[in-house]
Amino acid sequence: MNFWYFLTALTLLSASMVILSKNPIHSVLYLVFTFFCISGHYVLLNAQFLMAVNIVVYAGAIMVLFLFVIMMMDLSKNSPDSKSTLTKLAGAILGGTLLVILIAASRKVDLKDVKPIDAQTGMVEGLGQILYRDYVLPFELVSILFFVAMVGAVMLGKREAGERNF
Amino acid sequence: MEITSTLFTAKAIYVGIIFAITLGVAAYSTYFERIIAAFMQDRVGPDRAGPFGILQPLADAVKMFMKEDFIPANSNKWLFIAGPCLSMLTALMTSAVVPFGDQLDLGDGIILDLQGIDVNIGILWVFGIVSLGVYGVLIGGWASNNKYSLIGAIRAASQNISYELAMGLSIIAILMLSGSLSTKSIVETQQNGHWNILYQPLGFVIFLVCAFAECNRTPFDLPECETELIGGYHTEYSSMKLGFYLFSEYINMFISGAVMATLYFGGYDYLFNDYVAQISWLGEYAYNVSALLGLVVLIVKALIFVFIFMWVRWTLPRFRYDQLMGLGWTGLIPLAMFNVVLTGASMLFTVNDGGSNWMTVGASWAGVIIMLVVTFAYSEMKYKKKKLATA
Numbered sequence: 045m046n047f048w049y050f051l052t053a054l055t056l057l058s059a060s061m062v063i064l065s066k067n068p069i070h071s072v073l074y075l076v077f078t079f080f081c082i083s084g085h086y087v088l089l090n091a092q093f094l095m096a097v098n099i100v101v102y103a104g105a106i107m108v109l110f111l112f113v114i115m116m117m118d119l120s121k122n123s124p125d126s127k128s129t130l131t132k133l134a135g136a137i138l139g140g141t142l143l144v145i146l147i148a149a150s151r152k153v154d155l156k157d158v159k160p161i162d163a164q165t166g167m168v169e170g171l172g173q174i175l176y177r178d179y180v181l182p183f184e185l186v187s188i189l190f191f192v193a194m195v196g197a198v199m200l201g202k203r204e205a206g207e208r209n210f
Numbered sequence: 211m212e213i214t215s216t217l218f219t220a221k222a223i224y225v226g227i228i229f230a231i232t233l234g235v236a237a238y239s240t241y242f243e244r245i246i247a248a249f250m251q252d253r254v255g256p257d258r259a260g261p262f263g264i265l266q267p268l269a270d271a272v273k274m275f276m277k278e279d280f281i282p283a284n285s286n287k288w289l290f291i292a293g294p295c296l297s298m299l300t301a302l303m304t305s306a307v308v309p310f311g312d313q314l315d316l317g318d319g320i321i322l323d324l325q326g327i328d329v330n331i332g333i334l335w336v337f338g339i340v341s342l343g344v345y346g347v348l349i350g351g352w353a354s355n356n357k358y359s360l361i362g363a364i365r366a367a368s369q370n371i372s373y374e375l376a377m378g379l380s381i382i383a384i385l386m387l388s389g390s391l392s393t394k395s396i397v398e399t400q401q402n403g404h405w406n407i408l409y410q411p412l413g414f415v416i417f418l419v420c421a422f423a424e425c426n427r428t429p430f431d432l433p434e435c436e437t438e439l440i441g442g443y444h445t446e447y448s449s450m451k452l453g454f455y456l457f458s459e460y461i462n463m464f465i466s467g468a469v470m471a472t473l474y475f476g477g478y479d480y481l482f483n484d485y486v487a488q489i490s491w492l493g494e495y496a497y498n499v500s501a502l503l504g505l506v507v508l509i510v511k512a513l514i515f516v517f518i519f520m521w522v523r524w525t526l527p528r529f530r531y532d533q534l535m536g537l538g539w540t541g542l543i544p545l546a547m548f549n550v551v552l553t554g555a556s557m558l559f560t561v562n563d564g565g566s567n568w569m570t571v572g573a574s575w576a577g578v579i580i581m582l583v584v585t586f587a588y589s590e591m592k593y594k595k596k597k598l599a600t601a
Contacts, residue, residue, distance in 0.1 A: 111367075
């Protein structure tokens with residue numbers, strides 16, 4: 045339990061550093077660190093597979109692409125005054141509303157019908173059974189959604205005939 | 211596990227030994243790289259430091275430490291230092307899940323697994339660490355505040371991400387065969403000569419090519435392409451920081467050799483392991499001797515892969531960047547998907563056959579032959595078209 049407190053403090057600290065640091069590259073690196081902390085939480089919940097997939101997909105692929113784009117654009121030169129007071133206010137209201145909704149939703153959760161945890165909870169076999177037997181239709185629909193997004197990205201990135209070739 | 215227990219001590223000693231072996235192999239890889247290069251180019255190679263030049267790695271290390279440790283002005287100091295550290299860290303972390311051997315019986319009922327951690331998700335761990343390896347290069351290249359370094363780093367990142375996809379897809383076929391993500395069970399399903407290379411020749415070729423790309427070795431060493439980018443991402447680095455980058459490449463070679471041996475070449479399995487485990491004059495130690503022999507066998511297999519890495523480096527020229535991306539996205543990924551479908555189909559047809567594997571073997575090799583024929587026909591067709599166009 046002590047370890048849980050330490051990890052949570054670390055997660056919150058690095059997550060707030062994401063929005064507090066001036067340099068966008070530092071923000072991305074703090075975000076990667078936050079993902080590691082969240083993976084640590086998954087391990088504490090006995091969800092090894094989620095931990096590995098979180099690292100592979102988010103820290104290993106998506107954040108690398110973020111870093112990639114930020115390095116290419118060199119955002120550090122034109123940073124501070126890009127946001128007006130209105131944007132900041134709108135952001136604060138939106139974030140606050142989300143927080144209220146999340147708290148309201150989590151207050152209604154009833155923990156009485158949760159199944160007790162055994163050694164196999166969170167293991168990849170159990171996850172596979174759930175994904176491919178109980179929830180196979182939503183799972184396949186999500187894969188179609190991804191496929192559509194992928195086709196769209198290819199479509200946007202495609203060079204049209206006569207366009208300049210770099 | 212208590213800190214004072216024998217098992218903990220034994221595990222700590224095991225981890226220390228594997229660490230030492232990895233670093234030692236990496237150090238001597240630099241020497242053998244030069245010896246092999248010299249042999250292939252009909253030269254003498256390093257022969258001054260000690261007999262046959264075997265003290266050369268030591269001399270190189272001393273040189274590296276003695277050089278001026280330079281941090282460029284206007285660079286991001288902390289990230290500049292963090293880059294090589296991250297590269298080294300991720301290179302060393304992968305070996306935690308590689309099963310270097312079977313179990314050792316230490317007496318008193320204490321059984322030591324010759325593997326760092328046997329986790330349920332073994333191969334995903336390898337995959338996760340490999341995907342993190344790119345951060346060291348990317349951060350180092352960016353923090354140098356140099357255009358060439360940045361371009362080198364960005365090339366490295368895009369190359370690694372592109373080849374990770376094909377690598378993951380080629381592993382999926384292995385996972386379908388063994389039915390587990392744990393590296394230990396993947397090795398256990400391959401015991402007694404049922405090596406995955408017999409069932410997955412195509413997958414192995416894809417994995418090998420991807421391993422070359424992930425280690426930034428020739429013919430995929432675009433990130434440090436001298437003619438275009440000076441030194442690539444480590445242009446600004448000197449002294450031991452540069453040493454860490456170069457050293458982590460050799461560690462990656464050895465570890466990826468060990469991973470390939472684990473996935474495709476039976477891991478610590480060798481031909482007479484059952485026989486050795488029952489030699490009568492060894493008595494109760496026979497099983498331990500067999501396990502230790504397995505450890506040696508795995509390291510030898512990994513070293514053979516290191517040799518192949520070097521062989522290819524001094525044989526093949528470098529790809530052009532669009533060729534590299536073309537091979538990854540339009541060559542290897544469809545091929546890996548074809549392999550997954552082929553493996554799945556052959557498993558589906560043999561599911562009622564009482565565990566006979568001949569169908570799987572036949573289908574996979576037939577797949578390789580079909581692939582070769584199609585590739586050959588395609589390149590022939592393209593060549594003819596080109597000739598028509600130029601004529």
